[in-house]
Amino acid sequence: MSETIFTKIINREIPADIVYEDDRALAFKDINPQAPVHLLIIPKQPIATANAITQDDREVVGHLYWVAGEIARRDGFADDGYRLVMNCNDDGGQTVYHIHVHLLAGKPLGWPPYQERKKSAL
Numbered sequence: 001m002s003e004t005i006f007t008k009i010i011n012r013e014i015p016a017d018i019v020y021e022d023d024r025a026l027a028f029k030d031i032n033p034q035a036p037v038h039l040l041i042i043p044k045q046p047i048a049t050a051n052a053i054t055q056d057d058r059e060v061v062g063h064l065y066w067v068a069g070e071i072a073r074r075d076g077f078a079d080d081g082y083r084l085v086m087n088c089n090d091d092g093g094q095t096v097y098h099i100h101v102h103l104l105a106g107k108p109l110g111w112p113p114y115q116e117r118k119k120s121a122l
C-alpha cells in the first residue's frame, strides 16, 4: 500500500492538530471540518479501506470506536451525541486510503447524508 498523508501525520512529517494519541491510534482535527467538531480517528497501522479489514484487525478497528467514546466523554459531548462514519471507496466518498473514523459533533446533524454527486474520475 502506498503511503498516504495520514502516515505522514503519524510520523510528524506534516503538521496536524492532534487531540488524542496512544500506541495504536491517533485522532486529529479534520482540515476541512463539516461540523463544529470534526475529528479523524485513525489506526497507526495503515489499512486502505473498510474492505481490507481482516479478522486480525478486529481489535484495532474496535479500538478506534472506543477512542471516539473516550474523546466524547473527555470533551463533554457524549450525552449530546455525535456521529461516527467510515467512508469506503468512491461511492462512499473516501479520498484518503488509510481507514479513518470521522467523528462529527457539536450540533444536531442532518440525516440522510445523501447528496447528488457524480462518480469521481479516479
Ligand code: 5GP
Binding pocket: 005, 016, 017, 028, 029, 030, 031, 032, 033, 040, 086, 087, 093, 094, 095, 096, 097
Ligand atoms: P474521506 O473523504 O477519505 O472519508 O476523508 C478524508 C478526510 O481527510 C477529509 O474530511 C479531509 O478533509 C481530511 N484531510 C485530507 N487531508 C488532510 C490533511 O492533510 N490534514 C487533515 N487534518 N485532514 C485532512
